[in-house]
Amino acid sequence: MDQNQLDILWSEREIRAVLQRYCRGLDRLDEELVKSAYHEDAYDDRGVIRGNAHDFVKQIVPILRDTYTGTLHTLHGSTIEVDGDRAGVETYCTAYHYRESDGIKRVEQFAGRYIDRFELREGVWKIARRVVLNDFSLAQEVPLDPAEAQAGFNPSRRDATDVSYQVLPLSGPDAPTV
Template identity: 85%
Template sequence: MDQLDTLWSEREIRAVLQRYCRGLDRLDEELAASAYHEDAHDDRGVIRGNAHDFIKQIVPVLRDAYTGTLHTLHGTTIEIDGDAAGVETYCTAYHYRESDGTKRVEQYAGRYVDRFERRDGAWKIARRLVLIDWSLVQEVPLDPAEAQAGFNPSRRDRSDASYQVLPLQGPDAPTL
């Protein structure tokens, strides 16, 4: 593998990781699932099995149980060997919910430990192990509507403003 192929592969792998997070936060099942090969395995400890089945299960949970989520990626280590790559990505997920009249933010910090494979020229996740390093639940003392007053609102579906500029290619590409 030459240096240009290595750099391009690393870029594609990072794009897959971002697409997964964006798909979860926008409750876009198709986008989140596009990060995985059809036969991919996902292991979160409490949930193990086909990754596409996991996406079909988790998106409705995120929609129904939480008012908002934010998945962020931090340092990523990528080691490529031909058409396979070992990838470790530090991540933090924030989940906002209200229950019993109390507003809470749940924070999960951990790592995605992935085996990526390039099949038919496309890098996607073949196996994922999710490791939790720590978690924290905090009550939110300020009314979120007050804190967000005057800001542009985010949407948790395809009406979100980001869909006006993404994707930039293909039949669904917006006209800028």
């Protein structure tokens, strides 16, 4: 394997880490973590919301906090084409949003794709432009009381008190490098 192939493999690894960080930040309602996936001047296009990605993050995290009891963003396959300091990336994703409205418990599911242009700037890969495509969405009433379904499991938290922050510090000397 030559150096160019190793560079591509490392770039793919870093890009996947950015995608994971984005999802983790949304589910933990961590604005700084979500913003860390985007360059400062990144553009995000979701159809109904278009504009600076950091402005989008400032809008979406309070909406997720105030509207939903919980969210779970999952990533599936990614196709990554690295070309120097740019990369085209298509990632399949599913997002689940749980909420109670008017006494009805619902799960809203989004299935789609993130179409990203990543750029390597100052040695760091981040999203420069994102378009989110909706392949399908659905909403369902939750027939089982979630407390019954979760009996015996450790609870998840939607902030920095989540146990994941004990093993994944975000700043300071123990923070993972990107």
